[in-house]
Amino acid sequence: MEENGGIAKRVVFVTVGTTSFDALVEAVVSEDVKNELQKRGYTHLLIQMGRGIYSPTKCDGADGSLVVDYFTFSSSIADYIRSASLVISHAGSGSIFETLKLGKPLIVVVNEDLMDNHQCELAEALEERKHLYCARPHTLHQALAKMEVESLVRYTPGDGTPVARIIDRFLGFPDE
Amino acid sequence: MEETHCCIYSKMASKCSIDLFVISLTVVLMVRVLYVMYRCGKPFPKGASESFSTLIVLGSGGHTAEMLSLLSVLRKDRFTPRFYIAAATDNMSLQKARTFEDSLADKAAVKEASSQFAQIYRSREVGQSYVTSVWTTVVAIAHALWLMIRIRPQVILCNGPGTCIPLCGIAFLFKVLGIRWSSIFYVESVARVKKLSLSGLLLYKLRMADQFFVQWPQLQKKYPRAHYVGCLM
Known part of the structure; x- marks a missing residue:
């Protein structure tokens, strides 16, 4: 956490992934959500907006309000997640697991406009295990209001060892 | 008369x-x-082979991350040479696979040219009309056949993208015609919690996958022949 003019910098990083998700961008810059974020001590709002056409108003926070900034794409999303205190993400499994592995509090916002919306399955299953919070664009404010970062359970990453063991046995390789 | x-x-x-x-x-x-x-689905006898030529079908985004997570724990000397295939419209996945293979080469003890990379035409891009997709499907299947004749893999690893269906279909045909016996291992994506993807459903129902893996216990209950293996990520 950097010191910035005496106040600790606490960044909220928003990511929409490789496509566009304007409903999420509009939701995070709504007055309700910005106020709630500020109330909770966050100082910066940084948005990765992808191919979206809705550009939020940038704000340098000179009047003591939340600093708002955005960009379209970056090859180092992991660095932004690492430096964030809270991540608000689309429901793609890549972003979800990248955030969970870095141990950052996460709110996943499901895109209701997608036709084959199986992605909410993953977010809801992980919410059930208390690894993250799940919301829709119009319920983001409520999700933030009832969010208790301390009650989230740290995610233990899995790996391919069980799959590898079964494949090896199937192909007749000796166990190690 | x-x-x-x-x-x-x-x-x-x-x-x-x-x-x-x-x-x-x-x-x-x-x-x-x-x-x-x-x-299909019958295990090999112990010590059947030292190594298997392996085809790895990559999909975009999360699929590739999961596949690389599996590859990182597989013994590379047992699965060699390795052929990677991704959709022609997807440049990221092959690049990630190359980075992965390069990181192995750095660790040494890996034979040269143990991996190859190829792109495959997709039968239908998102939003393409159904009329033109008849022609593109024919091209895609011909291309898949050409790749499979060249590679003739003994093991196929796939985890979801639709591009694995023609490849697995051709693999089945090769088995029937006695051209090549291959074992298909399918890992359903971690994003599938309650329902299988279309590719997964086809491979499960047609019993084309020798071993079928799911990452959520709910799915294993619905599809009892699958192995529940926990999250790959």
Whole structure:
């Protein structure tokens, strides 16, 4: 956490992934959500907006309000997640697991406009295990209001060892 | 008069023999298909082979991350050489696979040229019209066939993208025709919690996957032949 003019910098990083998700961008810059974020001590709002056409108003926070900034794409999303205190993400499994592995509090916002919306399955299953919070664009404010970062359970990453063991046995390789 | 009779008889005889040939060929093929289906999913005897040539089908985004997570724990000397295939519209996945292979080469003890990379045409891009997709499907299948003839893998690893379906179909055909016996391992994506993807459902129902893995216990309950293996990520 950097010191910035005496106040600790606490960044909220928003990511929409490789496509566009304007409903999420509009939701995070709504007055309700910005106020709630500020109330909770966050100082910066940084948005990765992808191919979206809705550009939020940038704000340098000179009047003591939340600093708002955005960009379209970056090859180092992991660095932004690492430096964030809270991540608000689309429901793609890549972003979800990248955030969970870095141990950052996460709110996943499901895109209701997608036709084959199986992605909410993953977010809801992980919410059930208390690894993250799940919301829709119009319920983001409520999700933030009832969010208790301390009650989230740290995610233990899995790996391919069980799959590898079964494949090896199937192909007749000796166990190690 | 006799000549015509004779002619008719010989025609009938030749017709009969053609029929007989077609029928016996069909029977042989059906028996072979049934045998292949019976043999699928049966494990190899201990020490069957030192190594297997392996085809890895990559999909975009999360799929590739999951596949690389699996590859990182597989013994590379057992799965060699490795062929990576991704959709022609997806440049990221092959690049990630190359980075992964390069990181192995750095660790040494990996033979040179143990990996190759190829792109495959997709039968239908998102938003493409169904009329033009008939033609593109024909091209995609021909391309998949060409790649499979060249690679003839003994092991196929896939985890969801639609591009694995023509490849697995051709692999099944190769088994029936005795061109190459391959084992198909399918890992359903971690994003599938309650329902299988279309690719997963096809491979499960048609029993084309030798071993089928799911990452959520709910799915294993619905599809009992699957192995529940926990999250790959």
